[in-house]
Amino acid sequence: MKKTTAALGVAALATALAACGSSSGSGQESGTITLRVQGMPPATDKPGLAAFEKMAADFEKQNPGIAVEGSSADYDPLTFSAKLAGGKVEDVIKVPLTEPQGLIARKQVKPLTAELARWPHYKEFNPQVLRPLSDSAGQVYGVPQSPFAMGLVYNRDLFEKAGLDPDRPPATWDEVRDHARRIAEKTGKAGFVHESKNNQGGWQLTKLTYAFGGDMEKQDGGSWVAAFNAEPARQALTLLKEMRWSDDSMGDNQLIDQNDVIKRFAAGEIGMYLGTPGTYRLAKMTYGMKDTDAFGVGPMPQAGGNATMTGGDVYMVPRSASAEKTAAAVKWLLFAYAQPQYDTGAAAERAKALAADPNAAVGVPTLPMFDEAQQAKIDEAVKPYVNVKLEHFRPWVEGTPELELRAEPPVQAQAVYAVLDSVVQAVLTDKDADVSALLAQAETDVNTKLAASRQ
Amino acid sequence: MAFLFLIPAFVAFGAFSYWPMIRGLLISFQETNLVDPATWVGLDNFTALLRDPLLSTAIANTLLFVGLGLLIGFPAPLILATVMSTVRKGAGIYRFLVYLPVVIPPVVAILLWKWFYDPGHGLFNELLGLAGLGPFPWLESPRTAMLSLVIQSTWAWMGSTVLIYLAALVTIPAELYEAAQMDGASIARRLWHITLPQLRPTIGLLLLLQLVSTTQVFTEPYVFTDGGPENSTLTVLLLIFRYAFRDGDYGQAAALAFLLAIFLGLLSTIYLRATRSWSSA
Numbered sequence: 001m002k003k004t005t006a007a008l009g010v011a012a013l014a015t016a017l018a019a020c021g022s023s024s025g026s027g028q029e030s031g032t033i034t035l036r037v038q039g040m041p042p043a044t045d046k047p048g049l050a051a052f053e054k055m056a057a058d059f060e061k062q063n064p065g066i067a068v069e070g071s072s073a074d075y076d077p078l079t080f081s082a083k084l085a086g087g088k089v090e091d092v093i094k095v096p097l098t099e100p101q102g103l104i105a106r107k108q109v110k111p112l113t114a115e116l117a118r119w120p121h122y123k124e125f126n127p128q129v130l131r132p133l134s135d136s137a138g139q140v141y142g143v144p145q146s147p148f149a150m151g152l153v154y155n156r157d158l159f160e161k162a163g164l165d166p167d168r169p170p171a172t173w174d175e176v177r178d179h180a181r182r183i184a185e186k187t188g189k190a191g192f193v194h195e196s197k198n199n200q201g202g203w204q205l206t207k208l209t210y211a212f213g214g215d216m217e218k219q220d221g222g223s224w225v226a227a228f229n230a231e232p233a234r235q236a237l238t239l240l241k242e243m244r245w246s247d248d249s250m251g252d253n254q255l256i257d258q259n260d261v262i263k264r265f266a267a268g269e270i271g272m273y274l275g276t277p278g279t280y281r282l283a284k285m286t287y288g289m290k291d292t293d294a295f296g297v298g299p300m301p302q303a304g305g306n307a308t309m310t311g312g313d314v315y316m317v318p319r320s321a322s323a324e325k326t327a328a329a330v331k332w333l334l335f336a337y338a339q340p341q342y343d344t345g346a347a348a349e350r351a352k353a354l355a356a357d358p359n360a361a362v363g364v365p366t367l368p369m370f371d372e373a374q375q376a377k378i379d380e381a382v383k384p385y386v387n388v389k390l391e392h393f394r395p396w397v398e399g400t401p402e403l404e405l406r407a408e409p410p411v412q413a414q415a416v417y418a419v420l421d422s423v424v425q426a427v428l429t430d431k432d433a434d435v436s437a438l439l440a441q442a443e444t445d446v447n448t449k450l451a452a453s454r455q
Numbered sequence: 456m457a458f459l460f461l462i463p464a465f466v467a468f469g470a471f472s473y474w475p476m477i478r479g480l481l482i483s484f485q486e487t488n489l490v491d492p493a494t495w496v497g498l499d500n501f502t503a504l505l506r507d508p509l510l511s512t513a514i515a516n517t518l519l520f521v522g523l524g525l526l527i528g529f530p531a532p533l534i535l536a537t538v539m540s541t542v543r544k545g546a547g548i549y550r551f552l553v554y555l556p557v558v559i560p561p562v563v564a565i566l567l568w569k570w571f572y573d574p575g576h577g578l579f580n581e582l583l584g585l586a587g588l589g590p591f592p593w594l595e596s597p598r599t600a601m602l603s604l605v606i607q608s609t610w611a612w613m614g615s616t617v618l619i620y621l622a623a624l625v626t627i628p629a630e631l632y633e634a635a636q637m638d639g640a641s642i643a644r645r646l647w648h649i650t651l652p653q654l655r656p657t658i659g660l661l662l663l664l665q666l667v668s669t670t671q672v673f674t675e676p677y678v679f680t681d682g683g684p685e686n687s688t689l690t691v692l693l694l695i696f697r698y699a700f701r702d703g704d705y706g707q708a709a710a711l712a713f714l715l716a717i718f719l720g721l722l723s724t725i726y727l728r729a730t731r732s733w734s735s736a
Contacts (some may be wrong), residue, residue, distance in 0.1 A: 085489035288531030425684035
């Protein structure tokens with residue numbers, strides 16, 4: 001059995017480090033500021049690392065007095081708190097888009113609006129990509145890298161084997177169900193899979209609920225309460241239940257998260273899942289997908305909601321950074337992540353460097369970081385270096401602008417997801433699950449959590 | 456002078472054990488984001504904790520794990536050690552085989568077992584399928600998930616316990632068995648009247664250690680199931696982990712950790728008092 005240390009161990013991990021360091025990481029008072037930034041590719045990704053180093057050198061040349069020190073670490077909730085408490089966290093952190101709202105609510109990241117606004121093109125940012133990084137007062141807390149909208153990723157190869165048209169991904173959830181059944185029947189693979197653990201079950205159910213026209217939370221007399229115990233989420237869960245138990249088109253493994261899904265998708269075991277074009281990189285670079293031509297992505301299928309959710313990675317500045325470092329960090333964020341989406345020269349140069357690695361994915365379409373005209377210029381500039389089959393992303397590129405881009409539930413999103421994880425798990429692992437009863441119980445649980453939270 | 460020799464140990468324990476424990480206790484009465492100065496919130500963290508519907512689920516699941524651990528995980532190594540102690544040839548190989556799982560890093564072993572438990576074509580379902588049984592959902596059903604966790608952790612941790620029992624069995628004087636044999640006692644009677652009473656102090660200690668460690672079960676539910684399906688494997692430690700690292704609510708995490716520590720302290724005290732006669736036997 002697990003030989004844990006003291007019972008207070010979990011809290012102690014954070015506090016032990018807190019005890020070790022108490023400086024706020026203010027950097028040198030005079031001379032050069034050393035800016036520690038996450039987002040550096042690991043040593044195994046040589047061309048990516050070389051491109052990052054060149055980017056850092058160019059930045060230092062343009063900004064004398066700032067030295068960039070890269071870190072290949074990403075935001076990790078296990079170590080973040082301890083590093084933050086000890087003043088050891090980097091000055092720029094790379095965070096998946098599920099986390100910013102929690103970090104903002106806990107005041108663990110810095111508002112950057114004042115610094116960002118000094119950039120002449122700040123006002124031209126696509127407001128949709130900044131919304132998930134903003135608080136209710138409109139303060140912005142970060143800069144996105146490759147913003148995405150959720151869609152439906154599918155295996156074109158399995159589509160063909162099942163006699164389906166790989167250029168026409170399902171547009172409605174009825175079609176998803178039909179396609180999943182046919183893939184399962186014809187190929188023996190899972191037609192469609194739905195994540196269910198690590199809060200990702202609730203996260204995916206939220207996207208589904210949006211697509212069915214529902215809401216997760218609503219304001220009721222000044223405080224937030226659960227809104228999902230209604231027809232849209234009920235229909236979404238009933239659909240999953242039918243696909244799992246009547247059609248048997250969701251495979252055998254149900255306790256899965258996104259990594260499990262992409263790993264199995266890369267191995268050709270899965271027909272469809274909810275994801276962004278960005279998961280192409282994971283499938284190819286992390287899980288070694290051989291037949292990348294089989295990767296296809298369409299817009300989020302709909303059932304009356306005409307909506308989807310944003311996704312991707314963002315860069316933020318932790319609260320421990322001094323004012324001086326925050327100013328330097330914002331300069332870096334704009335230089336490294338915003339400018340290449342605005343300045344065609346920078347975009348082309350970056351794409352060229354990346355394309356040197358046959359394992360890199362260059363040209364994966366994103367949401368426009370600025371307006372569509374600007375994005376078209378960028379797309380044109382990187383065209384010579386694109387090494388992905390753009391036509392396989394076309395359904396997503398063309399279909400997504402038709403949809404409303406919705407943000408995550410505004411209050412305690414992770415807590416809501418945690419409760420809904422077990423609802424999704426019940427539907428996928430228990431043939432007799434009662435969807436209405438599960439939603440009613442989840443509503444009570446979420447309302448208890450929302451009432452207890454300091455909203 | 457003697458005190459001087461104690462200083463290094465005192466400093467090390469103070470910095471890495473006692474101080475974090477005290478900090479943990481203080482945080483349980485605070486609200487903190489670990490950056491700004493913490494605010495004192497009195498018993499708020501404890502009341503929020505008691506209102507969490509998952510707390511009772513986590514406690515019940517932990518007790519179930521402890522109970523199943525006692526039922527399956529506790530007698531298994533004792534029986535195995537007794538059988539192994541009668542083996543004359545190749546005893547070393549058996550010991551090596553039994554101890555092997557302890558050497559495998561826990562997460563690696565769990566990921567391996569995840570494949571064994573695969574509801575589609577996992578090793579267990581394939582094997583049982585040959586006998587016309589199953590397929591069983593193993594980790595994918597609230598009814599069998601916890602049992603699956605207990606079976607794996609029994610396999611994983613049995614090795615050390617078997618070795619301790621084997622060492623204790625060697626110390627039992629052979630003449631006791633000879634005398635019993637001459638009186639015509641069966642194997643079962645010899646086991647009941649000689650082996651078990653002679654092993655009593657060891658059994659008592661191992662039982663306490665198992666109770667304390669199974670109450671703190673974390674790695675298995677975290678890696679296997681993340682507490683699912685339907686929170687059926689959500690344990691107290693996993694709940695503490697979720698509060699701290701998923702919700703960023705360090706105060707509530709520390710409050711639950713503190714309550715767990717008190718519970719384990721009380722459990723150990725009661726147990727040691729109740730079994731005082733055993734160890735002096």
